[in-house]
Amino acid sequence: MHEDISGVYVVEMDDGSIRLATRNLAPGIKVYGETLLQHGGVELRLWDAYRSKLAAAFMKGLKTSPLRDGIKVLYLGVASGTTCSHVSDIVGNDGRVYGVEFSPRVMREFLERVAKYRRNVIPILADARLPTEYAHLVEEVDVIYQDVAQPYQSKILVDNADFYLKKGGWAFLAIKARSIDVTKEPSEVYKREVETLKDGGFEIVHVVHLEPYDVDHAMILARRT
Amino acid sequence: MGSFIGLLLCNDEGEVLEKALFPKNYEIQASKLYLLSKGESIDEVKELCEKARKLGIDELVVEDPKVAQVFVSAGFQNVKIETPNKVAKAIRSQLLKLVVKIGYATSEDEAVEILHKVAFNLSAKRIVEAVEKRDLLVAQAVSCIDEIEKILNILASRLREWYGVHFPELGNVIKDHEDFVRALILIGHRDNIKKKEVLEELGPLRDKISKILETGPSLGANVLQKDVDVIRDVASIVLKLYEVNERLRRYVDEVMGEVAPNLKELIGPVLGARLIALAGGLERLAKLPASTIQLLGAEKALFRALRTGSKPPKHGVIFQYPEIHRSPKWQRGKIARALAGKIAIAARVDFFTGEYIADELKEDLKNRIKEIKETYKSPPKKVVEKKVKKKVKKEGGSK
Ligand SMILES: C[S@@+](CC[C@H](N)C(=O)[O-])C[C@H]1O[C@@H](n2cnc3c(N)ncnc32)[C@H](O)[C@@H]1O
Numbered sequence: 001m002h003e004d005i006s007g008v009y010v011v012e013m014d015d016g017s018i019r020l021a022t023r024n025l026a027p028g029i030k031v032y033g034e035t036l037l038q039h040g041g042v043e044l045r046l047w048d049a050y051r052s053k054l055a056a057a058f059m060k061g062l063k064t065s066p067l068r069d070g071i072k073v074l075y076l077g078v079a080s081g082t083t084c085s086h087v088s089d090i091v092g093n094d095g096r097v098y099g100v101e102f103s104p105r106v107m108r109e110f111l112e113r114v115a116k117y118r119r120n121v122i123p124i125l126a127d128a129r130l131p132t133e134y135a136h137l138v139e140e141v142d143v144i145y146q147d148v149a150q151p152y153q154s155k156i157l158v159d160n161a162d163f164y165l166k167k168g169g170w171a172f173l174a175i176k177a178r179s180i181d182v183t184k185e186p187s188e189v190y191k192r193e194v195e196t197l198k199d200g201g202f203e204i205v206h207v208v209h210l211e212p213y214d215v216d217h218a219m220i221l222a223r224r225t
Numbered sequence: 226m227g228s229f230i231g232l233l234l235c236n237d238e239g240e241v242l243e244k245a246l247f248p249k250n251y252e253i254q255a256s257k258l259y260l261l262s263k264g265e266s267i268d269e270v271k272e273l274c275e276k277a278r279k280l281g282i283d284e285l286v287v288e289d290p291k292v293a294q295v296f297v298s299a300g301f302q303n304v305k306i307e308t309p310n311k312v313a314k315a316i317r318s319q320l321l322k323l324v325v326k327i328g329y330a331t332s333e334d335e336a337v338e339i340l341h342k343v344a345f346n347l348s349a350k351r352i353v354e355a356v357e358k359r360d361l362l363v364a365q366a367v368s369c370i371d372e373i374e375k376i377l378n379i380l381a382s383r384l385r386e387w388y389g390v391h392f393p394e395l396g397n398v399i400k401d402h403e404d405f406v407r408a409l410i411l412i413g414h415r416d417n418i419k420k421k422e423v424l425e426e427l428g429p430l431r432d433k434i435s436k437i438l439e440t441g442p443s444l445g446a447n448v449l450q451k452d453v454d455v456i457r458d459v460a461s462i463v464l465k466l467y468e469v470n471e472r473l474r475r476y477v478d479e480v481m482g483e484v485a486p487n488l489k490e491l492i493g494p495v496l497g498a499r500l501i502a503l504a505g506g507l508e509r510l511a512k513l514p515a516s517t518i519q520l521l522g523a524e525k526a527l528f529r530a531l532r533t534g535s536k537p538p539k540h541g542v543i544f545q546y547p548e549i550h551r552s553p554k555w556q557r558g559k560i561a562r563a564l565a566g567k568i569a570i571a572a573r574v575d576f577f578t579g580e581y582i583a584d585e586l587k588e589d590l591k592n593r594i595k596e597i598k599e600t601y602k603s604p605p606k607k608v609v610e611k612k613v614k615k616k617v618k619k620e621g622g623s624k
Pocket of ligand 1 (some may be wrong): 051052053076077078079080081082083084100101102103106126127128129147148149150578579580581
């Protein structure tokens with residue numbers, strides 16, 4: 001076992017396969033049925049790349065990550081918190097994850113599974129298309145992570161960056177091709193979204209396709225200059 | 226600016242000039258933020274207004290239009306909206322440090338603790354509001370709309386007939402029920418249409434009334450003031466009902482956005498709400514097969530068909546969807562089936578995951594309808610002539 005990307009452990013399983021893991025910030029508590037491992041007095045949670053696009057991106061060779069201890073993250077579309085819980089592990093108790101989700105039912109699960117046990121997670125039931133609505137809760141952040149399965153995703157990202165992202169901050173954007181535009185092929189969708197990002201002051205640092213973990217998504221890592 | 230500790234008044238340099246802080250209690254903090262986000266006033270708004278005035282400040286800048294509205298209602302006229310605002314951004318870049326500096330928390334750790342608890346409470350509040358049977362409320366509201374509309378039709382017809390004894394010409398020129406009722410109330414006794422102030426109040430309806438004046442004396446009976454007064458009494462209630470109905474529609478629109486945004490976007494708030502009402506709630510609708518959804522609201526016709534062996538219905542309440550009732554008869558069943566399929570998906574996503582997929586659904590549906598319109602351009606008879614036997618059978622069997 002060793003640490004490659006900050007806060008992310010690479011675990012070699014007994015059968016020789018490679019898995020990712022993070023250090024459990026809420027010891028003893030599982031979020032989505034993941035396996036807990038003990039390693040030198042530290043409890044690790046295995047991170048399932050088939051269930052989390054961020055893990056898939058790391059598995060697919062994304063080497064740079066702005067996520068590390070003490071970082072502030074605005075997470076748009078936390079859902080029930082599968083990925084968010086690992087981000088919470090990585091940024092640790094000095095960091096913070098502002099988790100925005102607009103479905104009440106999903107948010108309820110998020111509160112019960114994740115936010116309840118992690119003080120560094122700030123849950124926000126709100127629509128990510130309206131960043132003004134949560135301005136009374138969110139501070140300036142270093143990273144925005146967005147996975148909302150919505151049309152005009154890049155615009156949502158840029159609008160939120162205008163509000164909350166600090167100069168030189170980073171953004172992860174999970175793009176689901178079909179949800180952006182049904183009539184066009186993915187490549188065109190990327191092009192258009194990437195264009196919006198660039199117009200919004202972002203520079204694309206990496207684009208990783210997530211298959212086989214996730215067949216119709218890609219992860220974009222961008223930086224605001 | 227609003228924050229989880231209260232309201233802060235800052236100058237252009239980002240220095241805090243004044244503050245109206247919330248009591249240090251998670252429940253209270255959360256409920257104050259909750260009210261503020263709904264555009265309702267809280268004591269701290271008034272407090273900050275007064276403090277601002279004492280400092281001789283006559284213009285405020287806020288980021289949230291709803292908060293701006295609250296300040297205006299509290300009597301502060303000059304409120305600008307700027308999203309995002311530079312000063313607010315500067316504050317956000319050191320928000321938790323500021324909380325300590327102000328003395329609201331003793332350490333940054335405590336500040337985070339407060340933030341976490343307030344956010345948790347606030348989200349929980351909103352969940353309760355959103356999840357607690359709001360679908361059943363919207364179902365009741367839409368059923369009430371339907372009932373009010375029935376009553377309105379009955380009463381408006383009654384008023385036309387009743388008032389027509391005295392002044393039949395008015396009903397002849399004003400066809401819209403609501404306009405008719407409004408005019409009736411304003412006019413009262415028919416002689417009043419000669420009065421200038423009455424004409425003025427009639428606004429856009431004035432031209433129609435002037436026409437009556439031109440055609441000479443009324444053919445109706447001359448009646449007493451008390452005869453007219455009772456008609457007007459009823460008319461004012463009817464007008465009130467029109468207003469209530471309008472408000473109900475807006476309510477349904479709003480709540481449908483919270484309860485079933487995909488359904489609302491796909492087929493409109495009122496029709497969506499009717500389906501929820503017919504199914505007995507969003508959960509039940511989400512669990513129905515598309516074929517049942519297609520026939521919701523046509524139960525009577527369906528049972529009649531089963532009893533008598535007549536043709537079964539092709540669509541229930543979704544017939545109100547414009548693309549169905551505007552299309553020629555032979556296409557309706559097919560469009561209804563396509564639509565019901567999309568409705569089933571929308572309801573499931575609304576109930577189970579809450580993702581927003583309405584745009585894809587609409588796009589898919591649009592394409593499918595286009596396809597149906599092209600494939601079945603002419604009535605089935607012509608299809609029989611042109612196409613091979615096999616296809617004809619399939620076409621006949623699908624009805
Ligand atoms: C694909 S899921 C996210 C999965 C999550 N990131 C994970 O890996 O665990 C997308 C989520 O975004 C939410 N969402 C969609 N549109 C949103 C919006 N405008 N604002 C906030 N959340 C939104 C959906 O309700 C859904 O839960």
